[in-house]
Amino acid sequence: MTMAHIVSVSGGKDSTALYLRAIERGLPFRAVFADTGNEHEWTYDFVRALPGLTGGPEIEWVKADFSRQLAKKRDYISRVWPAEGIDQAKVDRAVALLQPTGNPFLDLCLWKTRFPSSKTRFCTDETKLVPMFEAVQRPLLEQGMILISWQGVRHEESLARSGLPRLQKINPVPYSMPAAVRRAGEKWAAYAYRPLIDWKVEEVFAYHRRHNVPWNKLYDHGMGRVGCMPCIMCKKDEMLAISQRFPDHIDKVAEWETLVSEVSKRGNSTFFNVTDDPLLANGWEAEGYDWSLARTGIHARVEWSKTTRGGLQYDALALLQSDFNTSCNQWGACE
Ligand code: SF4
Numbered sequence: 001m002t003m004a005h006i007v008s009v010s011g012g013k014d015s016t017a018l019y020l021r022a023i024e025r026g027l028p029f030r031a032v033f034a035d036t037g038n039e040h041e042w043t044y045d046f047v048r049a050l051p052g053l054t055g056g057p058e059i060e061w062v063k064a065d066f067s068r069q070l071a072k073k074r075d076y077i078s079r080v081w082p083a084e085g086i087d088q089a090k091v092d093r094a095v096a097l098l099q100p101t102g103n104p105f106l107d108l109c110l111w112k113t114r115f116p117s118s119k120t121r122f123c124t125d126e127t128k129l130v131p132m133f134e135a136v137q138r139p140l141l142e143q144g145m146i147l148i149s150w151q152g153v154r155h156e157e158s159l160a161r162s163g164l165p166r167l168q169k170i171n172p173v174p175y176s177m178p179a180a181v182r183r184a185g186e187k188w189a190a191y192a193y194r195p196l197i198d199w200k201v202e203e204v205f206a207y208h209r210r211h212n213v214p215w216n217k218l219y220d221h222g223m224g225r226v227g228c229m230p231c232i233m234c235k236k237d238e239m240l241a242i243s244q245r246f247p248d249h250i251d252k253v254a255e256w257e258t259l260v261s262e263v264s265k266r267g268n269s270t271f272f273n274v275t276d277d278p279l280l281a282n283g284w285e286a287e288g289y290d291w292s293l294a295r296t297g298i299h300a301r302v303e304w305s306k307t308t309r310g311g312l313q314y315d316a317l318a319l320l321q322s323d324f325n326t327s328c329n330q331w332g333a334c335e
Helices: 011-023 043-053 067-083 087-099 104-112 122-142 179-188 201-210 217-221 236-245 248-265 297-306 316-321 327-331
Strands: 001-007 028-035 057-063 146-150 165-169 191-192
Touching: 001 011, 001 067, 001 122, 011 043, 011 146, 011 201, 028 122, 028 316, 043 057, 043 217, 057 122, 067 104, 087 248, 104 122, 104 248, 236 248, 236 297, 248 297
Parallel strands: 001 028, 001 146, 028 057, 146 191
Antiparallel strands: 165 191
16 A cells, blocks of 8 residues: 655644655655634745745645535524524524635634634634545545654643654544544544654754744744634733734634624624633623623733733633643644
């Protein structure tokens, strides 16, 4: 059987080092980038430039399309919401808004009528792994090839990643896909290969220098990680840095919150999960909790990110545990 080497590129430092490592190894490989629709424009520019900077292969660009799911959702809401007594004007408004925008992250949230959260992180599967699997990996596996999925994860990144082996037999089918496909995946010959697994972060940057390849300039502008801007797992200091340097991305999310709230039954959906709200004294179940976006939306979280005292953080345990047994951990699709 022939091996197919597939390198996942995200535009971050680790996946760039991975791409360089694959070039250095001299094996034929394909590189793939999943456009979530929530990346910084510098990341898109960087990924487009990478083959030219390195002499490496073109990077295949994949993008999830949720048109079919949105059509089903429109049909569901038209039929079910009126029967549940929901005001027809609200139903009509939701149906009118549930149209594909072409932005995968936004369309995913419109379809789900909510944003992902640390405990329900469907974004990685739906915007990254499924489109990569369908466009690149599945056709190779169905031809009987052995998939070697190169992943730029490192032990020191997190507790969840600290136990990952360098080479591991995997089921290549993303968790969110139907059970029948997952079962078929058990029989495919697929391996995760993690050549950077014991590298330290300094080695990753040094490797860029050795190859005379710049890293994504977001790292020089206060960003500790490259990926969605912002990520739903964004930490307090990172959110502050984004709001100061890239306020357009905060405004973008605020617009998304308004849209997704309009299609949600409760009329409120926030990028950062309300149940993780670090400002909650009495819990969101408390009577009189202010559900307005002004109180719960991203602009309110930005204001919180400016505070220096209080020690209030998102649910630290949830954040710590959220990488275990997830696509993010198994595939390292998010930095
Ligand atoms: S970077 Fe964050 S928001 Fe984006 S897909 Fe990964 S976990 Fe989700």
